[in-house]
Amino acid sequence: MSLFVTGQRMAVVWAGAALGVAAALEIPALLLLGRLAGRVPELTLLASGCVAAVVYYAAMVRVSSPVALIGLQVLNGWFFATVAGVGLTMFQRLIPRPGLATGLYVNTRRLGSVVSGPVIALGAGLAPGYSGVFIVCAVLSTVALAALVAVAARRGSAAVASGPQSA
Amino acid sequence: MEKGLVVPVWADRADDYLRPMLACGMLTLALAVLLASTSSLVLAEAGLLVLGGPAGVGNSLLFAQLRRSGAGASDVVNTRALVSFAWVAGPPLAALLMGAYGNRSIVLALAGIAVLNCVVTTAMLRTASRRRTRRRRPRTTGRIEPTGRT
Numbered sequence: 001m002s003l004f005v006t007g008q009r010m011a012v013v014w015a016g017a018a019l020g021v022a023a024a025l026e027i028p029a030l031l032l033l034g035r036l037a038g039r040v041p042e043l044t045l046l047a048s049g050c051v052a053a054v055v056y057y058a059a060m061v062r063v064s065s066p067v068a069l070i071g072l073q074v075l076n077g078w079f080f081a082t083v084a085g086v087g088l089t090m091f092q093r094l095i096p097r098p099g100l101a102t103g104l105y106v107n108t109r110r111l112g113s114v115v116s117g118p119v120i121a122l123g124a125g126l127a128p129g130y131s132g133v134f135i136v137c138a139v140l141s142t143v144a145l146a147a148l149v150a151v152a153a154r155r156g157s158a159a160v161a162s163g164p165q166s167a
Numbered sequence: 168m169e170k171g172l173v174v175p176v177w178a179d180r181a182d183d184y185l186r187p188m189l190a191c192g193m194l195t196l197a198l199a200v201l202l203a204s205t206s207s208l209v210l211a212e213a214g215l216l217v218l219g220g221p222a223g224v225g226n227s228l229l230f231a232q233l234r235r236s237g238a239g240a241s242d243v244v245n246t247r248a249l250v251s252f253a254w255v256a257g258p259p260l261a262a263l264l265m266g267a268y269g270n271r272s273i274v275l276a277l278a279g280i281a282v283l284n285c286v287v288t289t290a291m292l293r294t295a296s297r298r299r300t301r302r303r304r305p306r307t308t309g310r311i312e313p314t315g316r317t
């Protein structure tokens with residue numbers, strides 16, 4: 001973020017401000033998700049996070065002012081909150097053993113951190129000023145969104161197929 | 168990364184997340200004592216690896232215990248919000264302590280948090296064991312059931 005911000009001719013302090021705002025916004029976003037959990041389907045909440053991520057990363061490619069940089073952190077905060085909150089509860093619901101579910105979720109996030117290194121390297125070579133990193137992230141978020149839509153569609157068709165049989 | 172899976176899976180088999188959580192708190196305390204008592208980089212690194220690595224699993228165990236105790240999705244997400252708050256508030260608080268009382272003060276703060284962690288986990292263990300005893304004890308209503316009538 002620091003390299004990207006200075007590359008966009010902004011003061012480096014805005015990198016810290018942006019990361020701080022995103023982390024701080026994650027808390028109210030998680031509290032909101034806590035209220036929505038049980039009322040809104042998990043897949044819908046996760047998909048909303050993916051949409052926020054796609055818009056955030058795509059907009060970051062063109063961002064050139066501190067106001068826009070800070071304003072976009074709302075989307076970043078929502079994305080992180082959905083992954084952190086709904087992702088964890090989804091793992092715990094799908095895997096019956098709570099320890100294994102939570103351990104796998106935490107390790108998956110750590111694996112993501114490891115993979116982020118090559119992603120940054122790949123993105124940095126795509127376009128000048130590190131904006132290529134955000135292009136790669138936008139593409140990866142789009143793939144994640146497509147996967148969620150596919151899962152939702154499969155569940156929908158499975159429900160339709162089992163409906164007449166159970167009736 | 169392996170410890171992050173081995174300990175929770177072992178806790179699953181034992182159906183006990185609180186005792187490993189208590190062990191994590193004790194390991195954190197041991198790490199704080201080690202960091203306070205040495206200035207050797209090798210020892211500090213070894214301590215972080217051997218004591219700090221397994222101690223980090225406590226976070227996963229907390230969420231596993233929440234799930235086991237029957238907490239709903241909203242309770243889990245709300246607890247995750249508290250963890251996020253700690254992550255946001257931790258670094259500035261640590262910087263404040265280090266600026267005001269010196270670099271070593273953060274080790275003392277770490278030890279204090281570890282002790283608090285152990286006290287809370289012990290209280291949770293006692294509550295869980297009391298509940299288990301209550302469940303095992305046969306119910307006595309005190310009412311004498313009429314017998315011999317057909």
